[in-house]
Amino acid sequence: MPGKSFIHKMDARAKILLLIVYIVFIFLCYNFISLAVMTAFTVLVIALTKISFIKYLKSLKVILVIIILTGILNLFYGSGEVLWEWWMIKLTTGGISNYFFVIIRISILMMVSSALTYTTSPTDLTDAIERLLKPLSFFHVQVHEIAMMMTIALRFIPVLLEETDKIMNAQKARGADMESGNIFQRVKALIPVLIPLFVSSFRRANDLAMAMECRCYNGGKNRTRMKILHYSVTDLIALVFSAVMFVGVILCNLYFPNFV
Amino acid sequence: MEEFIEVKDVYFQYEGTEGEDSSAFALNGVNMTINKGEFVAIVGHNGSGKSTLAKHFNSIYLPTTGDIFVDGINTKDDDRLFEIRKKVGLVLQNPDNQIVAGIVEEDVAFGCENIGIPSKEIRIRVDNALKAVDMYDYRTHSPDKLSGGQKQRIAIAGIIAMEPECIVLDEPTAMLDPQGRDEVIHTITELNRNMGITIILITHYMEEAVLADRVIVMDSGNVLTSGTPKEVFAQVELLKQRRLDVPQATELIYKLAGCGFELPKCVLNEEECVQALIKYCSLQKKNG
Ligand SMILES: Nc1ncnc2c1ncn2[C@@H]1O[C@H](COP(=O)(O)OP(=O)(O)OP(=O)(O)O)[C@@H](O)[C@H]1O
Ligand SMILES: [Mg+2]
Numbered sequence: 001m002p003g004k005s006f007i008h009k010m011d012a013r014a015k016i017l018l019l020i021v022y023i024v025f026i027f028l029c030y031n032f033i034s035l036a037v038m039t040a041f042t043v044l045v046i047a048l049t050k051i052s053f054i055k056y057l058k059s060l061k062v063i064l065v066i067i068i069l070t071g072i073l074n075l076f077y078g079s080g081e082v083l084w085e086w087w088m089i090k091l092t093t094g095g096i097s098n099y100f101f102v103i104i105r106i107s108i109l110m111m112v113s114s115a116l117t118y119t120t121s122p123t124d125l126t127d128a129i130e131r132l133l134k135p136l137s138f139f140h141v142q143v144h145e146i147a148m149m150m151t152i153a154l155r156f157i158p159v160l161l162e163e164t165d166k167i168m169n170a171q172k173a174r175g176a177d178m179e180s181g182n183i184f185q186r187v188k189a190l191i192p193v194l195i196p197l198f199v200s201s202f203r204r205a206n207d208l209a210m211a212m213e214c215r216c217y218n219g220g221k222n223r224t225r226m227k228i229l230h231y232s233v234t235d236l237i238a239l240v241f242s243a244v245m246f247v248g249v250i251l252c253n254l255y256f257p258n259f260v
Numbered sequence: 261m262e263e264f265i266e267v268k269d270v271y272f273q274y275e276g277t278e279g280e281d282s283s284a285f286a287l288n289g290v291n292m293t294i295n296k297g298e299f300v301a302i303v304g305h306n307g308s309g310k311s312t313l314a315k316h317f318n319s320i321y322l323p324t325t326g327d328i329f330v331d332g333i334n335t336k337d338d339d340r341l342f343e344i345r346k347k348v349g350l351v352l353q354n355p356d357n358q359i360v361a362g363i364v365e366e367d368v369a370f371g372c373e374n375i376g377i378p379s380k381e382i383r384i385r386v387d388n389a390l391k392a393v394d395m396y397d398y399r400t401h402s403p404d405k406l407s408g409g410q411k412q413r414i415a416i417a418g419i420i421a422m423e424p425e426c427i428v429l430d431e432p433t434a435m436l437d438p439q440g441r442d443e444v445i446h447t448i449t450e451l452n453r454n455m456g457i458t459i460i461l462i463t464h465y466m467e468e469a470v471l472a473d474r475v476i477v478m479d480s481g482n483v484l485t486s487g488t489p490k491e492v493f494a495q496v497e498l499l500k501q502r503r504l505d506v507p508q509a510t511e512l513i514y515k516l517a518g519c520g521f522e523l524p525k526c527v528l529n530e531e532e533c534v535q536a537l538i539k540y541c542s543l544q545k546k547n548g
Contacts, residue, residue: 122362155362158404207357210320214350215360215371215418216342226369226382 005050006234008119012128014235015116018242025249026109032097034252035104041245042108049119059114060107067103074099122154127229144220152208160201167196264426264458265294265317265348270326272312272481286312287323288481294426299452299459301469301489304478305503310462311353313478314430317460318348331425346375349424353431355411364406364414365390365399371422382421389421392447408435416444420451426458427451433465445471466493466507470528477504494526509533 007015022038029035046056060067080094117125130147137143168178171192178189272287282288286309294300304310315321316328319335328335330344337344349371352358361367365386372382390396393413403411412435419427429448433441445468451457461472469475469489476486479502485492493499493506496514500506506514509530517523523540527533 123366151361155360155403162404204357207352207354208360210315211352211358211415212360212370213320214318214345214352215422216345216374217370218342218374222376224373224376224379224382226366226373226379226386228379 007049009234010238011229011231011235012120012124016128019116025246026105030253031256033256034249037248039108042112045115049115051118056111063106070102126150167193261295263293264296266329267292268327270323273324286481297456299473301472302462302476303469308478309481310478311430314428317428318350319344348426349419349422350428351415351419355415358415359403364401368417368421371418385421389417393417409440428460430462466505470507489528490526
């Protein structure tokens with residue numbers, strides 16, 4: 001999503017690097033107090049993006065299954081004082097606090113990752129990844145090719161989704177039944193969708209390769225870029241803020257070791 | 261005039277097609293020369309080999325037999341492939357799968373980035389190219405949400421930004437509305453006149469072909485006839501026989517002449533048509 005906020009202005013590389021450190025620190029949180037520091041920071045980042053909080057809540061849909069699953073697991077394997085018990089299932093204080101600890105961790109992780117994808121254009125992201133992975137080309141990793149593949153994949157995923165939809169409608173118009181029957185019948189009904197989709201993908205790939213050749217693409221040799229990523233004061237400020245948070249987490253871990 | 265592209269006795273057979281007879285070949289002994297700074301239109305019915313020929317101009321396809329020279333370089337010369345592609349920019353027929361990047365301006369920049377233009381210069385060229393095709397306001401949009409005609413304009417801008425010496429356009433106006441068509445044709449003629457860029461325009465619209473310096477008519481992989489628009493469109497019979505149209509104005513005058521009216525042999529546009537009719541009427545009046 002385009003925007004002009006502080007987070008939007010940060011360099012994509014800085015955002016990716018800080019996200020990686022952030023993820024490491026989420027797993028270094030040993031108690032609720034250090035987790036609270038991380039959560040406060042997360043809320044600050046989200047507020048700074050100026051994107052509605054509802055959007056972030058929606059991003060949690062993906063991990064709904066995990067949230068429910070950990071809940072169930074903790075019903076079986078909880079430790080500590082038993083509050084309520086029935087057959088193999090028991091509700092314990094340890095289980096409850098453990099559960100909240102895990103889901104808060106996962107939720108803020110999701111939200112900060114969303115903050116990255118919401119505030120950075122796909123091209124900037126792939127560009128940043130290409131730059132960050134550059135040292136790997138020393139070990140003969142095809143960094144440019146990987147980045148190009150990501151660019152093209154990002155460009156064509158929506159196109160292929162739309163096409164799938166079109167083909168499905170076309171087959172339905174011919175009387176194909178895709179919404180009833182058991183799982184095997186449904187999978188079988190997908191074959192007439194997948195085959196045209198594959199054929200058209202190959203044709204698209206062929207056309208695209210030709211169009212790239214027409215525009216002198218030669219695998220990234222001597223290639224320049226229109227937009228050059230550069231670090232700015234914004235990134236320095238973000239770095240300082242993050243450093244404060246990380247020190248905070250470490251201190252909380254040290255001073256409240258048994259405060260789960 | 262200086263020759264820019266020389267096509268010498270080119271035969272081309274697609275891989276996977278069988279046979280030795282002429283119907284198996286997409287190009288059947290094509291000969292033509294395109295001069296520097298010329299504006300050439302290529303017309304011909306569906307499947308006559310126009311797109312196949314266009315892809316020969318920048319060495320995407322190589323002739324099965326025969327040779328093509330671009331500014332003196334044989335397109336079969338593998339070492340100078342990129343030199344040729346820098347000189348001859350090709351806008352393909354189908355705009356859907358020509359767009360590489362996820363943002364309009366990034367896509368227009370793609371070609372310039374490949375040929376190693378400095379960043380600042382790319383920015384200027386991209387902005388100018390987008391303004392030339394009237395898509396500047398869409399520069400930060402995603403190409404998925406554009407219409408077919410808008411995608412076509414982006415594809416054209418991507419080639420214009422590379423500033424080639426020659427631009428080959430394969431039916432660039434097929435998906436455009438009448439106004440969009442006028443705009444694109446205007447841009448093309450502008451590039452030709454003001455910047456001296458050689459233009460090869462493949463089209464089904466005879467009204468566009470009329471604007472060219474020279475028209476080449478393709479038929480079943482061959483050059484049927486070529487010449488100035490006047491020379492070509494005077495052969496109404498021949499063109500009609502080969503499932504080709506002539507401009508409406510030309511056809512009207514041709515039909516009237518066929519009914520016995522004394523009219524000029526060939527007119528190319530409405531203006532000339534009106535002039536011819538006025539002249540005829542006033543002549544009739546004088547004669548009583
Ligand atoms: N990829 C291909 N493989 C095999 N044969 C092909 C291929 N592309 C085109 N042909 C054949 O080559 C011939 C010339 O096709 P071409 O696309 O050059 O025609 P065209 O003049 O551009 O037609 P249109 O006006 O429809 O664009 C046709 O007979 C076509 O069937
Ligand atoms: Mg064609």
